[in-house]
Amino acid sequence: MKTIHKIFSKITLLIFLVAFIFLGCEREISGEAVVASFSSTADVFIDSPVGMGSDFYFPYAGSKLTAWSVDENEAYQGTASMRFDVPNEDDSNGNYAGAIFRIEGAGRDLSQYDALTFWVKASQGVTIGEFGFGEDFLENKFRATIQNTSVGTSWQKVIIPLPDASRLTEERGMFRYAAGTQATNGFGYTFWIDELKFEKLGTIAQPRPSISNGEDVTVNTFIGVKINIDNLNQTFNLGNGQDITITTAPSYFTFTSTDPSVASVNSSGVIEINAAGTAVVTASLNGVEAKGSLIINSLGSFSFPPTPTRNPDDVISIFSNHYTNTNVDFYNGYWQPYQTTESADFSVNDDDFLNYTNFNFVGIQFASPTINLTSLANLHFNMYIPNEVPSNFDFLVTVVDFGPDGVNGGTDDTRQQLFVRKTPSIVADSWMTFEFSLNGLTNRNNVGLLIFENINFSSLTNLYLDNIYFYN
Amino acid sequence: MNFINKNKSKLRLPLFAFAIVLFSSCENGETQTVTTKSELVWSDEFDTDGAPDSNKWTFDIGDGTAQGIPGWGNNELQYYTDRPENIVVQDGMLHITANKETFMGATYTSAKILTKGLYETKYGRFEARIKLPWGKGLWPAFWMLGDDADGTVTWPNIGEIDIMEYRGQQPTITHGSVHGPGYSGATPITKSYELTNDRFDTGFHIFGIEWGENYINYYVDDVLYNQITPADLPEGANWVFNSNQFYIILNMAVGGNFLENPDLNTVFPQTMIVDYVRVYK
Incomplete structure (x- = not known):
């Protein structure tokens, strides 16, 4: 961490000097000489939300809007935790709980961290559908999610590795969750989250990204068709030796087509078919080749059915x-x-x-x-x-x-x-x-x-x- | 390595050693005295590409059956070979690679080299700089065995010093142990060392001992984490590390009693990369 700080301050200094030289003939140094950098605050919720502003909780459509609160009677550490009341499936005000926590204001620079971590416990043993971050209801560019976390009734630590921290230099989506009652016969429950923060653990290793669930998938298709590459994952080995897989947004990946004249692919993982022929689309994440591919077999022009003419x-x-x-x-x-x-x-x-x-x-x-x-x-x-x-x-x-x-x-x-x-x-x-x-x-x-x-x-x-x- | 670990970490250092360890984590505080022997007397820097130097190393080949200990006495799954697929020096490093393949009736292959008969000594500082593999069922080791006087003395009476043993499913933990009569197999004298904010499979780490009369000190990088002396042995047990000549062993086992066998999530091949092995007096 220290090295990064040092390098950063050197870069700042260098730019400062360059700016100074360029602006040397001006009467005063322009404010632009200061490098725009974003907060690298690690904490999201400790005993209260940290640096989130006041308007940061955005529930998903159809979820119970009042599911989240701050509970001053429960804490893993300190004086309070976040409480999530998952409603019964027949609750007319929303049949699940889910939301994003988005910073009100500028995003954070998370590039020095390797994981989002928190402590969690529930009112009964449950499997909670989704925990993650990187969703801002704007581009949702760097969404990352772990699925089906088993949560017991005593405090346990959850680690969500950042798929590629170097991409997260201005992130507003600090946390997201979705919790339903599929595993509890439709009955609601409560879970608590505390000490939600980004950390540099140093024990997250062996990245193994994949697309198309790691399989080589052949698609027969036509000119003009757009195909979304899906089933994008990043898998790491945690310090305890366990593997963890993160559902990872396309923007973390770099996509390549063997023949863009047949099938081109953009940074969002959308393939566009341009001509007849065959092309293979592969991907990498932070320099690591992803397992799996899409083999595009373009049959040429698509013939359209007759246009309906009835009134x-x-x-x-x-x-x-x-x-x-x-x-x-x-x-x-x-x-x-x-x-x-x-x-x-x-x-x-x-x-x-x-x-x-x-x-x-x-x-x-x-x-x-x-x-x-x-x-x-x-x-x-x-x-x-x-x-x-x-x-x-x-x-x-x-x-x-x-x-x-x-x-x-x-x-x-x-x-x-x-x-x-x-x-x-x-x-x-x-x-x-x-x-x-x-x-x-x-x-x-x-x-x-x-x-x-x-x-x-x-x-x-x-x-x-x-x-x-x-x-x- | 006949070593069924019980994960007990016996704290055998006097209190002052704790103080030293604590100090060592302070950036500008006192530095711990980790090693005292500095005259290099033997080394392999692995600077010549190809097979390991036959003047320094010999191979154990097979699954142990020929030696009368199928599974090498621990229900290990690998067949050791001297093929470059399993052991090769390249780019200044020794690579010992475990492959998942059917070979001579085994389902995994790997390699094991020893200085037996080529370099055997008593006392000194023995260290290696190693990047370890990862994944359930991988069991690399850097260790020493005492000479068996042409088979007239048997294990554990010959003595065993395990400088580094590691379970691939615990990528932050290494184990240092001694085995001898009355403290072998499932009950060695052992201690584990866990890295904080780091792991053994993502970079090189130094694993070493400093061994003298009536003591063996264990260290990882710049941290001395254990000292074993005759006082640590079970009552009446013999300290077999003051008389015998010992040789050095590097190997990677797959599966066996020390850990669980690999499963479908274990990624193969896996390589243990050794930068050097050095002996100082």
Whole structure:
């Protein structure tokens, strides 16, 4: 620490001298000669918030706004701690607790530290979802989070290593947390945090950054598609020998593409596809090569489905950029345990597409509220099957009316099955248009669900969908 | 290294030594007298690239079966080789590397070198500058064994001085021990030393002893952290460090009784890098 201080003061002096020389002919030394440096205060909360200003607590949307307080009856050290009252899941004022602590005013220079540390205990043994820092509700550029911290009922120290301290020269996001009741059967609890501060521990070592969860992931894609690199982590070995993994914002990484003419990547980890071909995107963090990569296989120009031409007044849209979509609960319900379908939705030139991968079946629910199709007795959708159509292709679309009770299940649901059989018109790498009458669905004033599925052991695994709508 | 550690740190220094240790942490205070012997009598600076100098070092090869102690007496998992993948001098340093690979029936390979028959001595200051590996199940050591008089004297009667032993899952802690008759295996005379605000796998540290008649002093860098004397031995036990000639050993074991075996989170390969080994009288 001393060395850093010394170097810094030398730099300051040097700049001062340079400035002095440049400004030597002026009557007085300009105030600009002083290097702008940010506070390197370590403490965030000791017995009260330190250097945070008065307006620093910003809860997340949907969380209980009053979850945080200063508790003068509990402390690990000193006279007070921070108290967090996590609400029950049915609390109408917010069903979880979560917020950022953002300095009111200029950020801090944290580059001399290697960890954010604090002491924590809870009213019962719990797993707390997220602890971290670097979120400011502005760019959230240097967000860093540890997940699922096990917290007991006696004070324990938590260490969150800084993924790369040299990036944190002007940081306002001192702390963030999110705590729900998933592990407590929906019942609330309290936890306390004390002695929240940045430290130079000197025992945090062996950085092992990763992208794409450390795997080499191949993505088949098209010109114009933008892909966010995700699953970015930094892993360290702590002084006690334990590894800890930090979910790490893209801005900590330096990204590289083997062929930017095919796929370029910006500092936020967004890949843009520019041409047909192959490129591999890799990353490093503070000079350490990250494990994992994205292998971009650009198939060239994307062919768009036919632009819908029906009058919007005659349409209720579920998924289309050409109509205003009705309220959709989810495009992939992920029904466990049998569903394997994952989503890899993408956009080309701001036109959005549903992409189901590892497909077996998937549901799209729009039951808030259900829709009345009495006068709109037809379904339209476009489907694109990349690469090839499996020889055993057999596809079923089911439209479900939830009945008078308006909910999925019960005794009043009715459904219509629409079969898409393998015919010469089912082709790969081309948009197909499907239109079905729903006249077989007698009651259709509470329609809430569409199900797409493989039947008869069909092995279709990858498909794109667009322009899913009901029409007159 | 037949050493099942019980993690007991016996405080064997008289009170004044504590005072010295405390002083040593003060920047401008009195400096602790760590070593007194300064005439260099033997060293390997590892300045010549390639295999270790055969005039100074010999190898132990295998898993101990040939020596009659499979797993080297500690259920260790490695097969020692003299291949450059496991041991090589380069860039002025000795590199002993543990690899995860199937080799001669073992699942790990590593290396072990000794000065046995080439340099054996009694008393002196023995030190090495080492950067240690990390991760669960890695057990590097810098240690000494007494001569066995062509097999006529057996361990622990020959005496064992462990200058540095380390568990990869405890990257801030080193252990210094002696084994002899009545204080061997699970019950050596031992003490641990923990770095503050630092670890042994991120930089080089000096591990040493100063050994004379009826004492062995243990130090790390500029901190003397223990002295072992005959008074520390169990009642009636023999001090076997005043008569025998001892040789030097460097090795990295994988798994075994001293620590847990590696798991999926242990990163391989792992290398112990030795800048030098020096002996002063």
